[in-house]
Amino acid sequence: MDQATYSPLIATKLHIPTYGSDLLHRHQLVEEIDEVGMARVILICAPAGFGKTTAVSQWISSAGKPAGWLSLDESDSDPARFWRYLAKAISAGQKEAGREPSASLDLSYTASADHLLSVLLEEIAAIHTDYYLVLDDYHLIKEPSIHEGMQTLLQHASPFLHVILITREEPPLSLHRLRVRKQLGQLGSEQLRFNEKECHRLFNELMGLNLSYEVIQLLSKRTEGWIAGLQLAALSMQGKAASAVELHSFSGNDKYVVDYLTEEVLKRLPEPVQHFLLKTSILPRLSGELCAAVAKEPEAHVILQMLARTNSFVVPLDGVNEWYRYHHLFADLLNAHLRKKYSEQLPALHVAASQWFESHGWPMEAIEHALMGNDRACATRMIVEHAP
Known part of the structure; x- marks a missing residue:
């Protein structure tokens, strides 16, 4: 008996992330997610630091959608552990949608992943209100049998369940079938990157840096709208008078950028x-x-x-x-x-x-x-x- 399989679940992995009032609300991006909100699968796919998790959290909060959330990590590639967590996330989504889940979803262990998957499909079929299942950092799942199980779930689940996959890479699922059936909504780095207007709001309204249009335009070009890059640039500028001349030197050699890209991408x-x-x-x-x-x-x-x-x-x-x-x-x-x-x-x-x-x-x-x-x-x- 694998002790990891039967260990208690970590409750915080099932909480929808919340942010302080100092977070920039991205109205346009929320509207873009809303446009694809009725798709069977909504794929939010972009590199590290593009604000994927924040965008989905803002959308759920502003739209008032009933949702279950699961923040994944490397250890969740264990099938039994993954499906237990998924059951809990679906259970939370059902409660948000106004239905009390059955006791079969409240398992401390499971006989097999296949058995739990069939239980999940039965539970999902019992609710007739749109609700959302968010799987954050899905790219960390490497076990093929989990992807196969997810494919089965997506194929047979009730149309009222909408799955949001937040990931750095396209998952090994049959996305082409969903595209053909118009059941796939997708947002990538082009939609997620900050435009110049959002850069202005970030630097001047939220951070109070009072940057000129020329400086903001330059930063937008240097970072290509990469949100983490913009935030790292702001860190580099704290306590300094930022001019366009100085910002020409802002690059991937900046200490904060080096640390982030080295740890999150290169290594x-x-x-x-x-x-x-x-x-x-x-x-x-x-x-x-x-x-x-x-x-x-x-x-x-x-x-x-x-x-x-x-x-x-x-x-x-x-x-x-x-x-x-x-x-x-x-x-x-x-x-x-x-x-x-x-x-x-x-x-x-x-x-x-x-x-x-x-x-x-x-x-x-x-x-x-x-x-x-x-x-x-x-x-x-x-x-x-x-x-x-």
Whole structure:
């Protein structure tokens, strides 16, 4: 008998997060969630620090929706533990919807995950009012049988149950079926990022920093509307007079940004992927072939697709998953790590990039990388060849 399976549940994991009055209320985003609020599954998918949890919490609070909430962690990949927690979250949602759940959901243990799943479906079918089940940090669930169980639940549950998945990456569920049936609502980083108006409210109304329009516009561009980045920028500015000139230096090398991105993004990736990121950070745009040539990594295209899929601050530049770039602040961080860790390899990396660009007919990029790699002879030759 696994003691972890039968251990008491942690009540705080089942509480809807609440925030103080100093939190910026995002009316437009709440309305966007409301537009997809009747979908069977609502997918809130974006990188770390984009305010996913806060947005859903605000929506539930402002819309007055009955909801059960489950904040997941790595230990919840145990099936029996996961389904026990899910039963409790559904039970809370039912109470909010005005129905007292049956005793079958109030289990301290379960004979099997399959048995509890059938009990859950029976319970869900008994309520005829719309209510919501929120699973926060769903990307931490790695056990395939749990995803299979969730697929079964989504397929057979009553239409009154709406599941909100908050995650850093798309879950391994049959989302394409839900899209075809128009049962999937989805919000990503494009909807979640702060616009300039929200940046103004954050810095001047909530934080009282009294920044000029020029400074706010600059910060919005540097952070690309990344909420954690904006908050970290505000921390860096506390007690200082912020000017546009000073803020040009705000980058991924800022102490707060370095700490956040290193802990929340870089360290969570496998070591070979970290090396790949550092070596390719010299490139303003990325493709599988180019990265393979620079990082000497034959699986470069697969790695780029994985990074984009898991929302690891890699931004697609086209609709065919061929070209990408790193988020500006993430690129700054990677470049700083590169100079510390692989400084002696920098010239060779630039020369490899130069050779690739030249062979593919991009002389300007080839010349730039040749100069950065101190290959002046090659740069001179290309300049002479292409000067006319």
